[in-house]
Amino acid sequence: MLDLRPPVNLVARRAVLFWASRAALGWVVPLVGELLWLLLGGGGAPLTIAIFVTAGVAIAHLLIMPQWRYRVHRWETTDQVVYTQSGWFNQERRIAPVSRIQTVDTERGPLERMFGLANLTVTTASARGPVHIHGLDLDTAQRLAAELAARTQATVGDAT
Incomplete structure (x- = not known):
């Protein structure tokens, strides 16, 4: 009989870098889109703020999510x-x-x-x-x- 403790085996440590890389690819599209919009003459200060917010959320996601998943999976x-x-x-x-x-x-x-x-x-x-x-x-x-x-x-x- 298996008790309801967490399973004993962790996934490969390299999965952390894999999850971060895959997530980084997902953040490329919105960041590049916002930067292109800014460079092509639209948006001004509100778009600049949006770029910084997007970058901040992306960095937080890339730092927290892979480590968290590694601890859980x-x-x-x-x-x-x-x-x-x-x-x-x-x-x-x-x-x-x-x-x-x-x-x-x-x-x-x-x-x-x-x-x-x-x-x-x-x-x-x-x-x-x-x-x-x-x-x-x-x-x-x-x-x-x-x-x-x-x-x-x-x-x-x-x-x-």
Whole structure:
């Protein structure tokens, strides 16, 4: 039986830099748009203030969010369950029985590949949807996928 403590494993430390980089890319569009608007002759003082506010919020987001997510995002597997905790404002804990696992997938986008990270998706026979573990070291994700696939195959039942 699994008690309701946080899962024991943290994601890869490199996930902090990955989350910050991905968030930084999201802040480029509004900042560049505001700067172009200012340079092309519109806005004046109110737009200058908006640029500083946008930059301030962006910096706060880039400094706080990745660290916060790193402290919250955790995972653990046992012979019986996959247990995850994720989120930063809305935090969620999920416990999925190994007997209900249908598929185990790893995913890597271009940024994840740059940082040597991977995401693991465990699809179960649940209306709640799959269990995700984001920000794993690539070797850990591949090992975990193989272990879960082997455990699932060794479990009696049809995962429905």
